[in-house]
Amino acid sequence: MGCNIQEMHFLNYFEDKVFKTIKKYRMMGREEVICVAASGGKDSTAALYLTKRYFQQYNYDQKNLFALLINEGITLHRDDSLRNLEEFCKSEDINLKIINVKDNFKTTIDESAEKLRSVGRKPCMVCGIWRRYLLNKHARALGATKLVTGHNLDDESQSIIMNTFKANTSLAANLGPISGVKEHELFVRRIKPLYHCTNEEVELYTKIKGWTLDYCECVYAEEGYRFQIKKMLNTFEGKYPGTKQGIIKSYLELLPLLKENLSERIQRGEIKICKECQEPANGDICNACKLAKELVG
Numbered sequence: 001m002g003c004n005i006q007e008m009h010f011l012n013y014f015e016d017k018v019f020k021t022i023k024k025y026r027m028m029g030r031e032e033v034i035c036v037a038a039s040g041g042k043d044s045t046a047a048l049y050l051t052k053r054y055f056q057q058y059n060y061d062q063k064n065l066f067a068l069l070i071n072e073g074i075t076l077h078r079d080d081s082l083r084n085l086e087e088f089c090k091s092e093d094i095n096l097k098i099i100n101v102k103d104n105f106k107t108t109i110d111e112s113a114e115k116l117r118s119v120g121r122k123p124c125m126v127c128g129i130w131r132r133y134l135l136n137k138h139a140r141a142l143g144a145t146k147l148v149t150g151h152n153l154d155d156e157s158q159s160i161i162m163n164t165f166k167a168n169t170s171l172a173a174n175l176g177p178i179s180g181v182k183e184h185e186l187f188v189r190r191i192k193p194l195y196h197c198t199n200e201e202v203e204l205y206t207k208i209k210g211w212t213l214d215y216c217e218c219v220y221a222e223e224g225y226r227f228q229i230k231k232m233l234n235t236f237e238g239k240y241p242g243t244k245q246g247i248i249k250s251y252l253e254l255l256p257l258l259k260e261n262l263s264e265r266i267q268r269g270e271i272k273i274c275k276e277c278q279e280p281a282n283g284d285i286c287n288a289c290k291l292a293k294e295l296v297g
């Protein structure tokens, strides 16, 4: 990688920002086992690479770091990104685990897309629920104490607005640089080292690095609610720069209250165990199992 002085400065600035975020929120410690949710896309690859660099910088045991990919069965974008990620992990000497949606739910996102549309559901919404479920379940089974995700400032500001528009107050507590709460042994807490990096910054970083990555959006993204929110926020940001930062800032001020409320709900026993799969659930059956039943019976 040959880069000019400006690029060099940018790489340093970006890496410094990510390391400061990890330290500020005490995202990972020496004895922890860290799983990085990887997809072969720019954000998760940057998060994976910088987690590894962080491990090196502080002499953490590299055996305590691995990547986990959930293969949703989206032929158009997953095949290339999977190959890219395998190459990347090989060159960085990172252990990669792959979990297939099909093995867990007997169908894939491609196979169920038509059926989902016919009942008014969006493929990305279902994919999100299954992916979160499988990441938590398998990261935990593999001994991870934290799960790194590649969410950046743009993703987070979209999620905050989505939850606000949909009045999903209980989900709102699950956002933030470290999501979830400590008290529940079935949840692996998710950490977001790219929390304060914009989408443009992550893109620039990965392009200067020259990695072979999948920069395309999910093929079903345009159908989803998030896509509309993203368009709206980008328009706002264009007209009123600082909008996304403002959303994050106000959210972080409210976060302690939201976490307190979530802890109380957990202590009151409002988080149940799914009767089908024994994973955490809001009701008798978790959302992931409910969707699988709807689709394949």
Ligand code: FES
Binding pocket: 072, 074, 109, 123, 124, 125, 127, 128, 218, 219, 220, 221
């Ligand atoms: Fe997985 Fe869109 S279907 S993100």
Ligand code: ZN
Binding pocket: 274, 275, 276, 277, 278, 279, 285, 286, 287, 288, 289, 290
């Ligand atoms: Zn379940």
